[in-house]
Amino acid sequence: MPKRPREVSSRGRELRRPTVARRNDPIETLLGPLEQDVMEAVWQLGESTVRDVHNLLAANRSIAYTTVMTTMTRLANKGLLLRDTEALAHRYRPAVTREHYARSTVEGVMGWLLDRFPEPAAAYLADVVDGVDDESLADLRAAAARRRDRER
Incomplete structure (x- = not known):
């Protein structure tokens, strides 16, 4: 399969397309600090909206609603959150438990x-x-x- 040409921004940075979790490369599904905080919030709240997660995170720090929304969208694209788009406000829920995520990440990284x-x-x-x-x-x-x- 031929490789796609790399797309570059006007600043010369490589643009990355959103991906569904690349299960063959566990490094791709490791979470950054904000993604970890958002996942912890969703694991704590269960099914929730962006507003619910934003309210929980904003209690401890200054964070924009749109930042939380973008992060949750990216987590859904990675396959870690499930998104219900039926209602006006999208509802999210974890695709996996915290324990399952931790175990599969450790197994994947160690195997890699x-x-x-x-x-x-x-x-x-x-x-x-x-x-x-x-x-x-x-x-x-x-x-x-x-x-x-x-x-x-």
């Missing part, structure tokens, strides 16, 4: 690192395991054994 940088990633994991308490290490060994059993 182990695939592309196997030696440094494995060395880092070995260093981390050295500092783990015995109970957690036993849990890790049990999880590894279960995975090996599944793969057989």
